[in-house]
Amino acid sequence: MHLTGLHHVTAITAKAAENVAFYTQVLGLRLVKKTVNQDDVSAYHLFYADAVGSPGTDVTFFDWPQVVQNRKGAGTIAEIGLRVPSREALDWWLQRLTVAGVSHEGIREEAERAWIRFSDPEGQALALVNDNGAPGGGIPWERSPVPEDRQIRGLNSVKLMVQMLEPTAWVLTEVMGFRQTHTAPSSSNPARQVVFFETGPGGPGSEVQVKAGPELQPGRVGRGGVHHVAFRTPNDAEHAQWRQRISEAGLQVTDIIDRYYFKSIYFREPGGILFEIATDGPGFATDEDVEHLGKQLALPPFLEPYREQIEAQLHPLEIEQLV
Numbered sequence: 001m002h003l004t005g006l007h008h009v010t011a012i013t014a015k016a017a018e019n020v021a022f023y024t025q026v027l028g029l030r031l032v033k034k035t036v037n038q039d040d041v042s043a044y045h046l047f048y049a050d051a052v053g054s055p056g057t058d059v060t061f062f063d064w065p066q067v068v069q070n071r072k073g074a075g076t077i078a079e080i081g082l083r084v085p086s087r088e089a090l091d092w093w094l095q096r097l098t099v100a101g102v103s104h105e106g107i108r109e110e111a112e113r114a115w116i117r118f119s120d121p122e123g124q125a126l127a128l129v130n131d132n133g134a135p136g137g138g139i140p141w142e143r144s145p146v147p148e149d150r151q152i153r154g155l156n157s158v159k160l161m162v163q164m165l166e167p168t169a170w171v172l173t174e175v176m177g178f179r180q181t182h183t184a185p186s187s188s189n190p191a192r193q194v195v196f197f198e199t200g201p202g203g204p205g206s207e208v209q210v211k212a213g214p215e216l217q218p219g220r221v222g223r224g225g226v227h228h229v230a231f232r233t234p235n236d237a238e239h240a241q242w243r244q245r246i247s248e249a250g251l252q253v254t255d256i257i258d259r260y261y262f263k264s265i266y267f268r269e270p271g272g273i274l275f276e277i278a279t280d281g282p283g284f285a286t287d288e289d290v291e292h293l294g295k296q297l298a299l300p301p302f303l304e305p306y307r308e309q310i311e312a313q314l315h316p317l318e319i320e321q322l323v
Helices: 016-026 087-099 165-175 236-248 304-313
Strands: 006-013 030-037 040-049 058-063 076-084 104-110 113-119 125-130 154-162 179-185 193-198 207-212 226-233 263-268 274-279
Touching (some): 006 016, 006 076, 006 154, 006 274, 016 030, 016 040, 016 058, 076 087, 076 226, 087 104, 087 113, 087 125, 125 154, 154 165, 165 179, 165 193, 226 236, 236 274
Parallel strands (some): 076 125, 154 207, 226 274
Antiparallel strands (some): 006 226, 030 040, 040 058, 076 154, 113 125, 193 207
């Protein structure tokens, strides 16, 4: 029983329309699902991914217009890493971000890989990394404004910030089955090391980085920040086993929640960061055909009877003008 990699990362936006424009028109991802937060149906839940919404390619957002600004610090996810297929693609992205007016740090070498670090318009920290054509990338979207050989191929990594490394490392390695692989100097403080972990087959899409230190001040999750990270498990049987394993490790874990597109469990690791384990299926084509993913407001069957009330409290999103 092994987690096979990152499933999705869910962040927070306060400006949904601008968020859609940036992630589809600048980053070239596909809006594969426009739905609502099932725990707060007054908020959109937007999913961006590859052509078909493959697990491991999703960056998702809760739309909470009144939420406070994110403050990076201990107990937060500091960065979402996204994979591109080559150094040539990374060079292309450097020019694209510059032309789009997106500030960035240029191409840097870190842990023997080339990266571009930048932020979305609300301050969400992002990084593009050359995956050297590693296997496991998503399916290119033919209608993307980004050429196929330059497109983002999915998630590469997440970077956690905690005050104490050992408790978080114990959960990752002893409970969740990750392997510690190497360390590298922090890009923001070369005197501080970032510890790298991987799961499943390893490589791009399986990586968790941990930056730890007692000097890190507590962070605050808000707009421009990450709400949680989800990890992949292939089927319901293993998903149930993961819940049992996490509970037996002494961590407080939710019951299995049917999100309709996948099933989920949630728990917090000792540093305070919210983790999810999600099944690969059934997937986003469950209620929409692949050609029309993300075109309309999709509601799971248990929310469909309340569609009129839900739509009445959502602010309009003119998706057709943006994708």
